[in-house]
Amino acid sequence: MRAVHVRVPASTANLGSGFDALGIALGLYDEVTVEAADAGLDIKVQGEGAGQVPLDEDHLLVRAIRSVEGTPDGLIVRCRNVIPHSRGLGSSAAAVVAGVAAGYALAGRTLDDRALQLAAEFEGHADNAAASLYGGLVLAWSEDKSYRAVRLEPHADLHAMVFIPATESSTKTTRGLLPAQVPHVDAAFAAGRAALAVHAVTTAPDLLMPATEDRLHQGYREPAWPDTIRGVEALRAAGFPATVSGAGPTVFTLVSGDREVPPTVDLTGFAAHRLEIDRDGVQVRPIG
Incomplete structure (x- = not known):
C-alpha cells in the first residue's frame, strides 16, 4: 500500500484491581493518514498535541512506524488527535499502535503477534497497547521478555x-x-x-x-x-x-x-x- 488511513481507540488500564494487566478499549478515536514518499518526512497534527509534539523523527507515531521492517524512507503523516494527552486514556499507546499498524500496512504485512511486542516495548507494559490493538477487554502479561495478551468480550450491557x-x-x-x-x-x-x-x-x-x-x-x-x-x-x-x-x-x-x-x-x-x-x-x- 502507498497510503493508509488508521483509526485507533483510546483505552483505560488497570480497572482498579488489575494493575498493569487489564485494559479496555474505549470509543474515542485518533485518526491518522500515512502516505509513502520517495524521501523526507512531512508531519501535520490537528487537535490534541498540536503545537506541542515534535514534528520530526522523534514523533512517537513515526518512531513506531520505523520499528516495522520494510517501511518506506519517506513519509507524509497527517494526525487528527481526539484522545486527551496525559490524562490516563492511553494516548501514547494509541499513537504507537497506530504507527505500528500503519507500518505493517505500508510494508505489505498483516498484523500479527509481533505487532503487540513492538507496541508494548515503547511503554514497558502491554495493557493499553493491547486494548488499542485488539479492542474489547484485554488481559496482558509478559514472559521471557515477551509481551502477550488475550482479548475477551465485555458484557453487552x-x-x-x-x-x-x-x-x-x-x-x-x-x-x-x-x-x-x-x-x-x-x-x-x-x-x-x-x-x-x-x-x-x-x-x-x-x-x-x-x-x-x-x-x-x-x-x-x-x-x-x-x-x-x-x-x-x-x-x-x-x-x-x-x-x-x-x-x-x-x-x-x-x-x-x-x-x-x-x-x-x-x-x-x-x-x-x-x-x-x-x-x-x-x-x-x-x-x-
Whole structure:
C-alpha cells in the first residue's frame, strides 16, 4: 500500500484491581493518514498535541512506524488527535499502535503477534497497547521478555463513563510514588480481585464493585491527584464501580444500560463523557 488511513481507540488500564494487566478499549478515536514518499518526512497534527509534539523523527507515531521492517524512507503523516494527552486514556499507546499498524500496512504485512511486542516495548507494559490493538477487554502479561495478551468480550450491557479534569499527569511521576514492596495480604487481595474483574466485566457486571477494589496503586498515588481520588470515592459511594483510569488523573467507571450518575455526586472540575466500549481495535484501510 502507498497510503493508509488508521483509526485507533483510546483505552483505560488497570480497572482498579488489575494493575498493569487489564485494559479496555474505549470509543474515542485518533485518526491518522500515512502516505509513502520517495524521501523526507512531512508531519501535520490537528487537535490534541498540536503545537506541542515534535514534528520530526522523534514523533512517537513515526518512531513506531520505523520499528516495522520494510517501511518506506519517506513519509507524509497527517494526525487528527481526539484522545486527551496525559490524562490516563492511553494516548501514547494509541499513537504507537497506530504507527505500528500503519507500518505493517505500508510494508505489505498483516498484523500479527509481533505487532503487540513492538507496541508494548515503547511503554514497558502491554495493557493499553493491547486494548488499542485488539479492542474489547484485554488481559496482558509478559514472559521471557515477551509481551502477550488475550482479548475477551465485555458484557453487552456495559458502557463506559470517563470524567476528565483539566490537569495532566505523568505515568513516570505517578509510578515513582509506588513502593518497591507491598504486604502479602494486599498482593493476595489484588490477585483475587483482578481475577474477579475478568468475570465481572465479561459475565457478571453486578460484581464490578468488589472486582474493582484496589490495594496496589491508587492509594499510593493519591498525592499526585487528590481530586481524582475524591471523584472515585464519590462515585463508589453512589454505587458506581469507579477507578482511576490508568496513571490518572481521569476517573473511569463502567455502567450498565442507560444508568446515569445522579447530580448529587460532586464531580466539580471534571468533564463527563459517556463512551461505548470499542470492540474492534485498530482499523486500517487503504487510501486510493
